[in-house]
Amino acid sequence: MKERLREALDGCVRELLAEAGFAVEAPPLQVEPPRQADHGDFACNAALVLTKTLRRPPREIAEQLAARLGDAGGLVARTTVAGPGFLNVWLSNECWQRGLADLVRAGDRVATSRSGGGARVQVEFVSANPTGPLTLGHGRQAVIGDCIARLLQVVGHDVTREYYFNDGGRQMRVLGESVKARYLEQLGRAAAPPADALADAELPWPESLGGLPVVFPRDGYQGEYISEMAADLREQHGDGLADEPAAGRFREVAQQRIFREIEATLVALGIRFDVYTNEKTFYEDGSIDRVLADLRAKDLVYDADGAVWLRATSLGLERDRVLVKSSGEPTYLLPDIAYHREKLRRGFERVIDVQGADHIEQFPFVRAAIGALGCDAARIELVMHQFVTLTRGGQQVKQSTRRATYVTVDELLEEVGADVFRFFMVQRKADGQLDFDVDLAKDRDWKKNPAFYVQYAHARTHGIERKAVEQGVAMPATDAFDASALVLPAEIALIKKLLEFPEVVEAAAAAREPHHVAYYLREVAGLWNPYVQDGVHHRVLSDDAALTRARLGLALGVRGVLAQGLGLLGLSAPERM
RNA sequence: GCGCCGAUAGCUCAGCUGGAUAGAGCACCAGGCUUCGAACCUGGGGGUCGGGGGUUCGAAUCCCUCUCGGCGCGCCA
Numbered sequence: 001m002k003e004r005l006r007e008a009l010d011g012c013v014r015e016l017l018a019e020a021g022f023a024v025e026a027p028p029l030q031v032e033p034p035r036q037a038d039h040g041d042f043a044c045n046a047a048l049v050l051t052k053t054l055r056r057p058p059r060e061i062a063e064q065l066a067a068r069l070g071d072a073g074g075l076v077a078r079t080t081v082a083g084p085g086f087l088n089v090w091l092s093n094e095c096w097q098r099g100l101a102d103l104v105r106a107g108d109r110v111a112t113s114r115s116g117g118g119a120r121v122q123v124e125f126v127s128a129n130p131t132g133p134l135t136l137g138h139g140r141q142a143v144i145g146d147c148i149a150r151l152l153q154v155v156g157h158d159v160t161r162e163y164y165f166n167d168g169g170r171q172m173r174v175l176g177e178s179v180k181a182r183y184l185e186q187l188g189r190a191a192a193p194p195a196d197a198l199a200d201a202e203l204p205w206p207e208s209l210g211g212l213p214v215v216f217p218r219d220g221y222q223g224e225y226i227s228e229m230a231a232d233l234r235e236q237h238g239d240g241l242a243d244e245p246a247a248g249r250f251r252e253v254a255q256q257r258i259f260r261e262i263e264a265t266l267v268a269l270g271i272r273f274d275v276y277t278n279e280k281t282f283y284e285d286g287s288i289d290r291v292l293a294d295l296r297a298k299d300l301v302y303d304a305d306g307a308v309w310l311r312a313t314s315l316g317l318e319r320d321r322v323l324v325k326s327s328g329e330p331t332y333l334l335p336d337i338a339y340h341r342e343k344l345r346r347g348f349e350r351v352i353d354v355q356g357a358d359h360i361e362q363f364p365f366v367r368a369a370i371g372a373l374g375c376d377a378a379r380i381e382l383v384m385h386q387f388v389t390l391t392r393g394g395q396q397v398k399q400s401t402r403r404a405t406y407v408t409v410d411e412l413l414e415e416v417g418a419d420v421f422r423f424f425m426v427q428r429k430a431d432g433q434l435d436f437d438v439d440l441a442k443d444r445d446w447k448k449n450p451a452f453y454v455q456y457a458h459a460r461t462h463g464i465e466r467k468a469v470e471q472g473v474a475m476p477a478t479d480a481f482d483a484s485a486l487v488l489p490a491e492i493a494l495i496k497k498l499l500e501f502p503e504v505v506e507a508a509a510a511a512r513e514p515h516h517v518a519y520y521l522r523e524v525a526g527l528w529n530p531y532v533q534d535g536v537h538h539r540v541l542s543d544d545a546a547l548t549r550a551r552l553g554l555a556l557g558v559r560g561v562l563a564q565g566l567g568l569l570g571l572s573a574p575e576r577m
Numbered sequence: 578g579c580g581c582c583g584a585u586a587g588c589u590c591a592g593c594u595g596g597a598u599a600g601a602g603c604a605c606c607a608g609g610c611u612u613c614g615a616a617c618c619u620g621g622g623g624g625u626c627g628g629g630g631g632u633u634c635g636a637a638u639c640c641c642u643c644u645c646g647g648c649g650c651g652c653c654a
Contacts, residue, residue, distance in 0.1 A: 083597040325652040463614045
């Protein structure tokens with residue numbers, strides 16, 4: 001609808017320019033729904049943009065444009081020139097009614113398109129190392145990443161969801177040590193470190209307590225799940241593992257079990273990954289050595305203080321970074337460079353990294369190094385998100401990773417359910433902190449809880465259908481639907497909003513900003529729910545058969561948009577609530 | 578100290594590739610409806626868009642600066 005109007009206006013502008021003897025290209029016009037409804041269905045700024053070129057007052061240009069536009073072949077009902085020179089355009093009701101008919105025909109594939117041209121895109125997200133349960137920050141990232149993937153898929157990309165994790169580094173070592181320490185404590189062969197020392201890194205750390213050694217690592221993982229795993233090992237093996245190295249069974253069992261639990265959490269969230277990539281791969285296939293050698297060949301590597309450094313300053317960055325520690329062990333950066341080079345080599349046209357704000361520092365180094373190695377670093381994008389705070393009973397709940405006093409995704413999921421969890425996590429733009437209001441999320445009142453508000457709007461389209469069937473009224477055929485009886489302002493407004501859906505989805509996908517979809521769905525539901533509830537002025541099911549069919553068709557249009565929209569956010573679209 | 582992000586209604590937030598009188602939900606106020614697909618509808622009050630400067634026909638939006646908050650600035654990941 002908008003595009004047809006834009007084409008018509010573009011044509012007029014070109015004619016106007018040609019007639020005035022200007023050989024210049026027509027500037028890109030803005031054709032947008034204005035903020036104020038009484039400024040028309042669409043407002044065009046053409047006259048304001050052209051005023052400099054044509055050297056005529058914008059209002060005069062707008063008048064000429066309006067005259068030239070006419071009714072644009074039945075598209076336009078009327079036009080006005082307003083304000084500094086905006087051309088306000090109202091489209092005819094017939095035009096909107098036809099639009100709804102097309103939309104109903106598309107069903108729940110309204111926004112599905114091929115604009116992505118089948119381009120291969122990788123979205124890497126979550127990528128949490130298996131050291132413990134997923135936290136709310138991971139949860140937000142999981143939902144954002146998955147929604148971006150869904151958006152890209154629906155507009156025609158070939159999407160790979162990928163999870164990258166590290167099982168070679170310090171974190172995994174400490175994990176094994178933490179489990180073994182708890183195991184030994186439970187056997188009475190080691191002493192648990194005092195709670196205050198665990199909580200405060202400044203306090204002294206005892207070598208032993210009460211004649212028993214303290215083996216729990218200073219920076220160990222303090223969560224209850226560590227003790228539980230230790231208890232399970234003790235149950236299975238008694239004290240038979242006392243001499244087993246922490247880096248052996250303990251680490252392996254803990255890693256596998258935590259990873260399984262992370263996967264289970266993700267599945268509960270409706271998220272499945274296509275590829276899991278392990279840092280270890282890059283050691284084994286030699287790509288780490290190759291990266292190092294290639295960087296060295298470009299004189300981007302030097303040795304100092306027993307470590308191997310990346311000469312990042314010569315790539316325009318603030319400081320140099322260590323690639324291989326003096327211990328001989330690579331830092332996180334080196335495999336990350338190898339990983340990103342490998343991503344591009346796999347042929348992805350776009351690589352999207354979704355990362356938390358705490359990882360932001362890393363990205364420029366990876367990108368610079370990749371570029372220096374001759375890869376097209378511009379194909380790598382970063383979607384950064386801020387953290388999640390939790391509000392319960394009007395109070396912020398303190399989260400501390402160190403003390404393991406954070407709320408996990410599992411815990412919150414149990415309280416609010418996957419649908420609400422996802423909606424809340426995706427409804428805010430990524431680069432702002434997210435305040436998760438648990439009380440609101442748990443509120444079953446659909447009027448208050450935005451996730452339910454949208455789902456209920458969808459369920460109502462089915463409720464109406466059930467009612468219609470009860471009364472022996474058939475739903476209109478989706479491929480031959482006549483909407484011409486829909487003339488109420490509330491109906492036209494709803495149709496206009498529904499027809500915005502494809503472009504909302506395209507824009508959200510292009511910007512990698514799924515929150516726009518959540519906001520949009522709230523708006524659709526905000527028109528539909530009152531429309532259905534206002535049984536005083538109009539009812540969907542009435543004695544007028546043609547009107548009833550038209551309104552049932554409107555319900556189908558709403559259903560299609562809400563169903564696909566909810567699907568894009570990974571929420572269910574229930575038929576009843 | 579440096580870097581990134583944020584600051585918009587009482588609260589939670591949209592709007593930010595510059596456009597007209599800055600929006601939504603919740604909360605609040607006033608009317609209405611009386612349970613039907615109805616845990617409802619209609620209307621209203623509420624703002625120096627953190628402060629200041631600049632760019633221009635026009636700035637919440639772009640630039641500079643200041644203030645406050647979050648995150649980061651490891652041979653952690």
